[in-house]
Amino acid sequence: MTKKRILLVEDDSLLRMGLKSMIDMHGEYTIDDDVATGKEALRSFQMKKQDVILLDLRLPDIPGTEVLQRIRQIEPNVKIIVLTASDDNDFIFDALEHGANAYVLKGSNPDELFLAVQYALDDDLFISPHLAKVIVRDYLLVNRQRKALPPMQNLTTREKEIVRLIIDGWKSKEIAESLFISIKTVDKHRSNILGKLGINSCNELRHGSLFLPDDEIDTGRQLKRTGSSNKL
Incomplete structure (x- = not known):
């Protein structure tokens, strides 16, 4: 052979x-x-x-x-x-x-x-x-995290919009300027979002976004970043 x-x-x-x-x-x-x-x-x-x-x-x-x-x-x-x-x-x-x-x-x-x-x-x-x-093992872990993540249905349209921007790494000032609202209003929305989703930080939100369907967080808006350096 x-x-x-x-x-x-x-x-x-x-x-x-x-x-x-x-x-x-x-x-x-x-x-x-x-x-x-x-x-x-x-x-x-x-x-x-x-x-x-x-x-x-x-x-x-x-x-x-x-x-x-x-x-x-x-x-x-x-x-x-x-x-x-x-x-x-x-x-x-x-x-x-x-x-x-x-x-x-x-x-x-x-x-x-x-x-x-x-x-x-x-x-x-x-x-x-x-x-x-x-x-x-990693697949099962990701699947459990996805199933455990609270649904987005309870968020308002504006809150979903802000979720999308947070996940994309936008800063508070950038979000405020792009949506024509105050930083204080952005912070209030952020607090409401974290409370409704039962999470403690925006980092958890960014991590959890890996397991969220796109249609739950994509608002379809095309917003231009301002380049602000303020952090969430």
């Missing part, structure tokens, strides 16, 4: 050597080329068209997601496994949105890495089990 050829993209030379040795010992895969930069990766893939790419996201010259995207443009069907130290959800989703077939943490056991490669070759998505647990 012909071994699947792998392009290894990793700027840490010791880790790259270790991965190369481990993979070359496997019966089904072989390291066709190993490089340390994004430019080298693009050059190698352009010439050799490997079957699988193990790609670090933090490269010294080109962001890993850009390398991923450019390789996808060269060959849409190549299998790309992101191998990185980052367990941040934003990194995970960004990599997947750019076309990664798998996302594996550095330091994972060899079986997990080989399983990710096999999943990718089978056109299945693979995420390290630890990361999958974190993603599910």
Whole structure:
């Protein structure tokens, strides 16, 4: 059986050597080329068209997601496994949105890495089990927060308008000048809003806005900011 050829993209030379040795010992895969930069990766893939790419996201010259995207443009069907130290959800989703077939943490056991490669070759998505647990946990937390957030129906149209501006980061003076009302009136509206929603600060309101439907807070007004520096 012909071994699947792998392009290894990793700027840490010791880790790259270790991965190369481990993979070359496997019966089904072989390291066709190993490089340390994004430019080298693009050059190698352009010439050799490997079957699988193990790609670090933090490269010294080109962001890993850009390398991923450019390789996808060269060959849409190549299998790309992101191998990185980052367990941040934003990194995970960004990599997947750019076309990664798998996302594996550095330091994972060899079986997990080989399983990710096999999943990718089978056109299945693979995420390290630890990361999958974190993603599910965070989703459940966000969902609970969304369900627990009081509805906006009790707010007046003007209060909803001010909520939208607060969420967008407007200051009290900016809101007052744009709506042609006094800062004192803005502060009164703000106090009423916090009381009706059962929250203690505008920071809670900004955080909670992540879970609010747009139609509950979007008044449709296009207001011009004044650039005031007063804080809410």
